[in-house]
Amino acid sequence: MKLSNTQTQELYTFTQKHYVDWYDVQTELVDHLANGIEAQRAINPNISFQDALKAEFKKFGIMGFSNVVEEKTKALNKHYRLLVWGYFKSFFKLPRIILTLFLIWSYYSMMVFFNNIFWVLLISCIVLMIVPFIFIYRQGKYVKSIKKKTGKKWLFNSIIVQLGGLIHFLNIGIYISVILDLERRVLSTTALVAISSFIILFGLLLYISIFVVTPNLRQQMAKQHPDYKIA
Amino acid sequence: MSNSKLYKGSINTIILKLLNEHNKMYGYEITQKVKDLTKGELNITEGALYPALHKLEAEGLLDVEIAKVDNRLRKYYKLTENGTKETANKLEELADYIKTMQTLINPKLA
Numbered sequence: 290m291k292l293s294n295t296q297t298q299e300l301y302t303f304t305q306k307h308y309v310d311w312y313d314v315q316t317e318l319v320d321h322l323a324n325g326i327e328a329q330r331a332i333n334p335n336i337s338f339q340d341a342l343k344a345e346f347k348k349f350g351i352m353g354f355s356n357v358v359e360e361k362t363k364a365l366n367k368h369y370r371l372l373v374w375g376y377f378k379s380f381f382k383l384p385r386i387i388l389t390l391f392l393i394w395s396y397y398s399m400m401v402f403f404n405n406i407f408w409v410l411l412i413s414c415i416v417l418m419i420v421p422f423i424f425i426y427r428q429g430k431y432v433k434s435i436k437k438k439t440g441k442k443w444l445f446n447s448i449i450v451q452l453g454g455l456i457h458f459l460n461i462g463i464y465i466s467v468i469l470d471l472e473r474r475v476l477s478t479t480a481l482v483a484i485s486s487f488i489i490l491f492g493l494l495l496y497i498s499i500f501v502v503t504p505n506l507r508q509q510m511a512k513q514h515p516d517y518k519i520a
Numbered sequence: 521m522s523n524s525k526l527y528k529g530s531i532n533t534i535i536l537k538l539l540n541e542h543n544k545m546y547g548y549e550i551t552q553k554v555k556d557l558t559k560g561e562l563n564i565t566e567g568a569l570y571p572a573l574h575k576l577e578a579e580g581l582l583d584v585e586i587a588k589v590d591n592r593l594r595k596y597y598k599l600t601e602n603g604t605k606e607t608a609n610k611l612e613e614l615a616d617y618i619k620t621m622q623t624l625i626n627p628k629l630a
Binding site for chain 2: 291292294297316317319320321323324325328348349350352356357360361363364365367368371513514515516
């Protein structure tokens with residue numbers, strides 16, 4: 290006997306009560322539990338819905354759903370980073386490598402032209418710090434509005450806000466003291482090229498994560514999940 | 521997987537092989553198929569199956585399709601082009617492993 294809509298909804302509530310907040314993860318678990326319950330009922334038609342559910346949940350072991358959620362989060366973070374890495378590598382192939390080299394050269398020329406490394410670096414760092422800050426703020430607002438409108442939270446949206454874990458690495462604040470300290474030293478051309486390369490590659494990674502991979506992943510998920518609509 | 525630690529390292533190969541033969545499958549179906557094929561000898565636990573599926577998906581070896589079945593949503597997995605290539609590699613690896621173990625355990629048969 291197939292489960293009713295009310296029972297399916299009960300399964301969603303059950304997963305939520307067992308710390309699965311994300312609708313995209315709940316969906317798969319609900320279908321799994323439902324299949325198991327239906328199979329049990331086929332063998333034993335007298336078994337109650339609650340007893341069958343209890344037996345199915347037990348199969349997930351003492352950790353319950355937490356292992357599934359944890360591993361799914363890790364897997365999605367990895368997927369995000371692999372997408373970023375894929376696009377990043379494409380900047381080292383023709384014709385994009387020309388653009389990358391041109392940007393590095395432009396930044397280097399700017400430092401030489403203004404003859405004031407401190408201000409050039411400071412302005413760059415502020416820009417590289419503000420952009421992810423605005424991104425996180427706007428994404429957080431977007432996630433909240435989706436939750437308010439539909440009552441659903443999506444794991445991949447939470448992954449996007451964290452840039453697949455890259456947010457910790459793409460925080461220029463970590464490097465700022467080292468970068469600004471450079472101003473006190475007399476720097477060789479090689480050192481200036483190294484600084485230019487770092488700033489440009491950092492900006493490139495940030496650009497790819499925010500403006501290429503994020504919309505790309507959101508589109509992938511919208512295509513995959515019929516309940517998700519891009520607002 | 522509940523019955524033996526020896527099977528743990530092969531879960532990805534089992535999933536890939538099943539998907540190679542069945543075009544698309546969902547999680548519960550995979551657990552039941554393994555149970556049926558091995559006559560209950562091998563039991564893939566839910567706690568091991570989903571992390572493995574999600575990892576393979578993240579690595580780009582599996583593609584996902586969600587469809588409405590029996591009034592609820594079902595997540596189907598299928599092999600990507602890379603997944604098909606990886607299946608062949610994994611099966612080859614497993615065959616080599618079995619051959620090597622055979623040599624060690626039963627040198628007369630090798």
